Amino acid sequence: MFVWVNLAMMTTNQIRKKFLDFFASKGHSVIESDSLVPKEDSTVLFTTAGMQQFKRQFLGRIDGYTKATTSQKCLRTDDLEEVGKTDFHHTFFEMLGNFSFGDYFKRDAIGWAWEFLTKELHIPMEKLWVSVYKDDKEAKEIWLNDIKIEACKLVELGDYSNFWPADAKEKGPNGPCGPCSEIFYDYGENEKCSNSNCNPDCDCGRFCEIWNLVFTQFNRQEGGALESLPSKNIDTGMGLERLVAVMQGKKNNFNTDVFAPILAAVEEYIEQGKYILELRDKRIIADHMRAIVFGINDGVIPSNEGRGYVMKKLIIDITDIILQAGLTQSTVHKLVPAVVEAMKEPYPELMDKANDIVGIICKVEESYIKVRQERVPEFEAQAKDIQSSEKLGDLIFTFRDTYGLTVSTIQKMLKGLHFSTEELEKAWQCFDQLMKRQQEQSRASSKMTGDVFTGMALDLDIPKTKFLGYECVKNTAKVSRLFVGNQKVEEVQQGQTVQVILDQTSFYAESGGQVGDTGSISSRQGKICIQDTQKIDAVFIHHGIVEKGILKVNDEVEVIVDEDKRLAIMRNHTATHILQAALRKVLGAHVKQQGSLVDQDRLRFDFTHHKALTKEQIRDIEDFVNDAVLSCDGVTKEVLSIEEARESGALAFFAEKYGDTVRVVSIGDYSKEFCGGTHLDSTGQIGLFKIIGESAIAQGIRRLEAKTGTRALVYVKEQEQKLEHIAKILKVPVNELVERVNMQTKRTKQLEKEVENLRFAAIKNSVETISEQAETLGETKIITHTFKDLDMGTLRKVADLLKKKVNSFVIVLGAFTQENASIFVVVSDDMIKKGIKANVLIDELAPMINGSGGGRPQMAQAGSKEMDKVGAAVQKAKNLMMEKI
Numbered sequence: 001m002f003v004w005v006n007l008a009m010m011t012t013n014q015i016r017k018k019f020l021d022f023f024a025s026k027g028h029s030v031i032e033s034d035s036l037v038p039k040e041d042s043t044v045l046f047t048t049a050g051m052q053q054f055k056r057q058f059l060g061r062i063d064g065y066t067k068a069t070t071s072q073k074c075l076r077t078d079d080l081e082e083v084g085k086t087d088f089h090h091t092f093f094e095m096l097g098n099f100s101f102g103d104y105f106k107r108d109a110i111g112w113a114w115e116f117l118t119k120e121l122h123i124p125m126e127k128l129w130v131s132v133y134k135d136d137k138e139a140k141e142i143w144l145n146d147i148k149i150e151a152c153k154l155v156e157l158g159d160y161s162n163f164w165p166a167d168a169k170e171k172g173p174n175g176p177c178g179p180c181s182e183i184f185y186d187y188g189e190n191e192k193c194s195n196s197n198c199n200p201d202c203d204c205g206r207f208c209e210i211w212n213l214v215f216t217q218f219n220r221q222e223g224g225a226l227e228s229l230p231s232k233n234i235d236t237g238m239g240l241e242r243l244v245a246v247m248q249g250k251k252n253n254f255n256t257d258v259f260a261p262i263l264a265a266v267e268e269y270i271e272q273g274k275y276i277l278e279l280r281d282k283r284i285i286a287d288h289m290r291a292i293v294f295g296i297n298d299g300v301i302p303s304n305e306g307r308g309y310v311m312k313k314l315i316i317d318i319t320d321i322i323l324q325a326g327l328t329q330s331t332v333h334k335l336v337p338a339v340v341e342a343m344k345e346p347y348p349e350l351m352d353k354a355n356d357i358v359g360i361i362c363k364v365e366e367s368y369i370k371v372r373q374e375r376v377p378e379f380e381a382q383a384k385d386i387q388s389s390e391k392l393g394d395l396i397f398t399f400r401d402t403y404g405l406t407v408s409t410i411q412k413m414l415k416g417l418h419f420s421t422e423e424l425e426k427a428w429q430c431f432d433q434l435m436k437r438q439q440e441q442s443r444a445s446s447k448m449t450g451d452v453f454t455g456m457a458l459d460l461d462i463p464k465t466k467f468l469g470y471e472c473v474k475n476t477a478k479v480s481r482l483f484v485g486n487q488k489v490e491e492v493q494q495g496q497t498v499q500v501i502l503d504q505t506s507f508y509a510e511s512g513g514q515v516g517d518t519g520s521i522s523s524r525q526g527k528i529c530i531q532d533t534q535k536i537d538a539v540f541i542h543h544g545i546v547e548k549g550i551l552k553v554n555d556e557v558e559v560i561v562d563e564d565k566r567l568a569i570m571r572n573h574t575a576t577h578i579l580q581a582a583l584r585k586v587l588g589a590h591v592k593q594q595g596s597l598v599d600q601d602r603l604r605f606d607f608t609h610h611k612a613l614t615k616e617q618i619r620d621i622e623d624f625v626n627d628a629v630l631s632c633d634g635v636t637k638e639v640l641s642i643e644e645a646r647e648s649g650a651l652a653f654f655a656e657k658y659g660d661t662v663r664v665v666s667i668g669d670y671s672k673e674f675c676g677g678t679h680l681d682s683t684g685q686i687g688l689f690k691i692i693g694e695s696a697i698a699q700g701i702r703r704l705e706a707k708t709g710t711r712a713l714v715y716v717k718e719q720e721q722k723l724e725h726i727a728k729i730l731k732v733p734v735n736e737l738v739e740r741v742n743m744q745t746k747r748t749k750q751l752e753k754e755v756e757n758l759r760f761a762a763i764k765n766s767v768e769t770i771s772e773q774a775e776t777l778g779e780t781k782i783i784t785h786t787f788k789d790l791d792m793g794t795l796r797k798v799a800d801l802l803k804k805k806v807n808s809f810v811i812v813l814g815a816f817t818q819e820n821a822s823i824f825v826v827v828s829d830d831m832i833k834k835g836i837k838a839n840v841l842i843d844e845l846a847p848m849i850n851g852s853g854g855g856r857p858q859m860a861q862a863g864s865k866e867m868d869k870v871g872a873a874v875q876k877a878k879n880l881m882m883e884k885i
């Protein structure tokens, strides 16, 4: 049995606050949680640890404070399968941490951790155990002599669990690393544990790690030698949910106060007293909801790639759980208010965004529900004809990867089919292989990794790159680092894919929506063709392929940016700023930027607005921008202190972190934004601005796409060619097109009507025959017939004619044209009394043509696109009636 010591009940909010207050009292700056989307680092998918936002300080670039504390929002996707299974895995969680950048070290870190747990939270000393790294004599001495922990409660652990990064000593990577010391809570002896020496290394569940203190004191050299770091750092992490579970006397994190409102909402909106979910599923929903709400709140829009894909997958996974439980309506979004309720105290911004979040989730779940409705029957139909496991594996892959059905949905469908267990096993193996191949491909094409530090950033002494690209597109520079893969090398040669770091560069690195520059870097001995430029912090990384010769570290090189392409990018970037001003002018000040992409071909701008834009609005926006272009307004760029910039009224977007100074880009008297991008000097250089698309990407978020300069001109020319093509077909000059098309349309309508009349006249003649040939049961006629090339309107008229011929009848008529299939049913009053109803009959027939229908007992109709199924449906109706009457 686990035994808990009764601790004073503290809420999650109280515990979080207590932690931050405690470290503030020890001289730490309390820093706000960074966004889940790390703004300065495009190589990382999500924020996964507290120290991530302190990478600069960690690498020795101190501005301001040397001690910090945070409660950091984190999102991890690597343990997705474990969520709900264990007591403590989450996708979204909060990490409490205290950090020292060359300030205090082990003695204070350990002392304060102990003080916080035992004096502030009053956890009894005897419930706490600790671990130290086996070779860390210093930490061991502090625990035993300073803290005076009982020797039996201190364990020494090895390279895997008590060194950061794990096993770094043996296997690398090179760079900062160090031993850890962990603090464990003892839930009490576990009867099921057979280990006579049960300690924190035992996995019976008795011990739970609550705090990890990392002492970053070494710089690992090539070959594994550990060199002492001149400036030592402290990085600690304590999972808030875990700590709260301990403090509230719970074993499972989901039983704590922060999950209670969310689980209550799951019961209220999903279970509703009739749909029963498994406990694990409820916990998965509660976990994923927090990840979804915070992810969208921090600007991630569900999509098919990168971060957006993670959001979409989480929403779909829980939609699937809900549908499998038997619900048919979209429900996930109804849980949002409960998450907001649980988390609004530390994150009040959730309250403003709640409606947008609801809308975005709703859209994803509704479209998934639709996908399921369409694809599930399709999958079953196709799977029925499959004989080989390989083919089935292919099919599963297509429906999983292309159409987005979840694995559990597919598993469920397969259960009802003819496959044996072995066949299914083999099919899933094929599927796994296809998935793996696909993941490898997408990994290769993605620059994102899950690591906090890429191999490169672990190299401590890379100097910042000086950026010259605001003034020039060419410069000379010195090669400071070369990498092949993530390995540092001294020399690169023809054919290799390489990363180059220079002391200074004119290449713009991707950020703020503007793509990285391309071009070349060449020395006397060789040339590298640069295909992309990225940056980590202030280090610019040029990605490219060695076109010829060799290049070495310390080479003098000539750096040349592809100037035409850069100019095209700048046209689009400056135009994006004017577009933003235009949107606020035309649509209103509620327009907020949600994201943008600027490359050489086009610009894309996402913003908050609740309705589709009208043609007039789009025209007004385009006019605003082109007026600005025509007046050749100056574009000024200045670096201001953050206070000056805010006072100037410049627009700043996202919860971005800015340094002490910011760059402000102003255009005319209508645009002023914080922006690090490269811009034109005059709006006149844009040449021409043309909007080419307007769409919704989520509820409340619209997307505009536009082109500028020569690209806009090309677009206009293409449109012109299309007009000329149409004019040629119609054999009129372009300026007479409208008149001609109007006339043609009128003429077509008239002809259609004539054809319809002729056809009806012909049918009229055959009505007599149809009526005579119909089955007769006593007084009642069962009239069924299927017509070719007839629409619903004419079908009604035919039915009216037939009705007049008899008193007691059931008439079922089918018809199809090139585009539509229709069924029309009329029943006489005496038959209704006998229980034959048109609307009941149509409910049976509509599914046969995969359509929908409805009506009254006297008359009902159904329509669909399945023209070839009408005949069979009408025949079926006849048989049904014969049986019934």
Ligand SMILES: [Zn+2]
Pocket: 190, 193, 194, 195, 198, 199, 202, 203, 204, 205, 206
């Ligand atoms: Zn044990």
Ligand SMILES: [Zn+2]
Pocket: 512, 573, 577, 673, 674, 675, 676, 677
């Ligand atoms: Zn900008």
